[in-house]
Amino acid sequence: xxxxxxxxxxxxxxxxxxxxxxxxxxxxxxxxxxxxxxxxxxxxxxxxxxxxxxxxxxxxxxxxxxxxxxxxxxxxxxxxxxxxxxxxxxxxxxxxxxxxxxxxxxxxxxxxxxxxxxxxxxxxxxxxxxxxxxxxxxxxxxxxxxxxxxxxxxxxxxxxxxxxxxxxxxxxxxxxxxxxxxxxxxxxxxxxxxxxxxxxxxxxxxxxxxxxxxxxxxxxxxxxxxxxxxxxxxxxxxxxxxxxxxxxxxxxxxxxxxxxxxxxxxxxxxxxxxxxxxxxxxxxxxxxxxxxxxxxxxxxxxxxxxxxxxxxxxxxxxxxxxxxxxxxxxxxxxxxxxxxxxxxxxxxxxxxxxxxxxxxxxxxxxxxxxxxxxxxxxxxxxxxxxxxxxxxxxxxxxxxxxxxxxxxxxxxxxxx
Numbered sequence: 001x002x003x004x005x006x007x008x009x010x011x012x013x014x015x016x017x018x019x020x021x022x023x024x025x026x027x028x029x030x031x032x033x034x035x036x037x038x039x040x041x042x043x044x045x046x047x048x049x050x051x052x053x054x055x056x057x058x059x060x061x062x063x064x065x066x067x068x069x070x071x072x073x074x075x076x077x078x079x080x081x082x083x084x085x086x087x088x089x090x091x092x093x094x095x096x097x098x099x100x101x102x103x104x105x106x107x108x109x110x111x112x113x114x115x116x117x118x119x120x121x122x123x124x125x126x127x128x129x130x131x132x133x134x135x136x137x138x139x140x141x142x143x144x145x146x147x148x149x150x151x152x153x154x155x156x157x158x159x160x161x162x163x164x165x166x167x168x169x170x171x172x173x174x175x176x177x178x179x180x181x182x183x184x185x186x187x188x189x190x191x192x193x194x195x196x197x198x199x200x201x202x203x204x205x206x207x208x209x210x211x212x213x214x215x216x217x218x219x220x221x222x223x224x225x226x227x228x229x230x231x232x233x234x235x236x237x238x239x240x241x242x243x244x245x246x247x248x249x250x251x252x253x254x255x256x257x258x259x260x261x262x263x264x265x266x267x268x269x270x271x272x273x274x275x276x277x278x279x280x281x282x283x284x285x286x287x288x289x290x291x292x293x294x295x296x297x298x299x300x301x302x303x304x305x306x307x308x309x310x311x312x313x314x315x316x317x318x319x320x321x322x323x324x325x326x327x328x329x330x331x332x333x334x335x336x337x338x339x340x341x342x343x344x345x346x347x348x349x350x351x352x353x354x355x356x357x358x359x360x361x362x363x364x365x366x367x368x369x370x371x372x373x374x375x376x377x378x379x380x381x382x383x384x385x386x387x388x389x390x391x392x393x394x395x396x397x398x399x400x401x402x403x404x405x406x407x408x409x410x411x412x413x414x415x416x
Contacts, residue, residue, distance in 0.1 A: 006350040007199040009099045012207030013302035015218045017329045019052050022100040026060035029096045035064040036101025039261045042068045047230045048263040080109040104308045148176040197320045204324040218298050238271040266293040315364045323360035381405050
């Protein structure tokens with residue numbers, strides 16, 4: 001592996017210009033692009049998932065895009081293994097790897113060494129002796145609490161996938177999940193979140209944009225998607241993959257594969273109408289509601305991405321974090337000066353191992369600490385379980401909890 005070529009990661013909220021910058025850098029530095037988007041990895045729904053067009057993909061080779069069928073399940077471990085193989089091959093060919101996407105856990109799996117790799121300890125995912133994997137999530141959580149109470153405390157009783165994973169690790173490896181974590185956390189470069197950086201010579205380019213302008217840009221992008229044929233894409237996809245399921249009285253599953261895409265389930269009430277019903281006032285209203293919902297969830301998702309970037313990179317004091325450089329995409333007329341030129345100079349300084357003219361963004365000087373996920377909390381008032389003190393404190397200070405708590409106290413006073 002080259003000791004000079006960095007791993008370039010381009011982050012930013014949806015609609016911030018990640019694709020544009022990735023193509024410019026790939027063309028300038030003989031690079032290739034690795035997608036880190038959990039929806040673009042599937043075939044189909046090109047418009048709604050905002051994939052790079054075929055013309056854009058012809059500018060530079062793209063990897064980890066359009067590699068799965070819509071119904072396929074795909075874990076972060078599977079993604080990591082395939083993407084790391086691509087990165088190693090690119091380094092061997094002296095080509096710059098450029099990771100682009102907005103799926104947080106995909107990106108983290110590449111940047112940091114994962115503490116527990118399912119592939120090392122689990123050979124038959126989802127399978128337990130005596131068909132215990134068919135038990136309910138609550139029953140499995142009780143079993144986990146018996147053999148590994150520390151792991152059980154870290155997991156929500158409804159998170160069956162992660163509960164199964166912890167039980168599988170014990171079954172296959174003979175050690176509990178907590179024991180393995182304790183061993184790996186003793187490494188010098190490890191933190192509570194995971195191991196050290198996988199690629200020490202990595203850097204992050206964060207495309208930043210004023211929120212109000214980004215909101216407008218996202219709304220305009222939805223309108224552009226509609227002009228590109230978004231509704232037809234959704235109708236065709238629905239006809240191919242969902243109609244048979246619905247006719248068999250099975251509920252469409254929007255929790256698997258590409259069906260999780262933002263925008264698909266929002267249009268469900270419209271998609272299930274027949275052709276004549278879609279032409280009615282009710283049908284048109286359902287379409288407009290779908291468009292409204294798509295714009296809303298897209299704006300909400302962009303805010304969520306920004307929070308993740310701040311919390312996981314700038315707000316962490318307990319682990320190694322690659323240098324992160326902010327690039328302002330608010331004024332697109334200044335793209336060349338504020339984004340292209342700056343990004344090119346930063347990447348070039350890393351490739352040439354020379355001093356960078358730009359300072360990375362500073363860590364946030366806060367008193368906050370990362371979420372302590374060692375303990376779960378039960379709110380009897382709201383009948384909910386929370387993992388980690390961060391989520392617990394948010395809940396306890398929420399208006400909904402306080403309102404229910406007041407109602408509960410008033411009921412007790414009336415009874416007494």
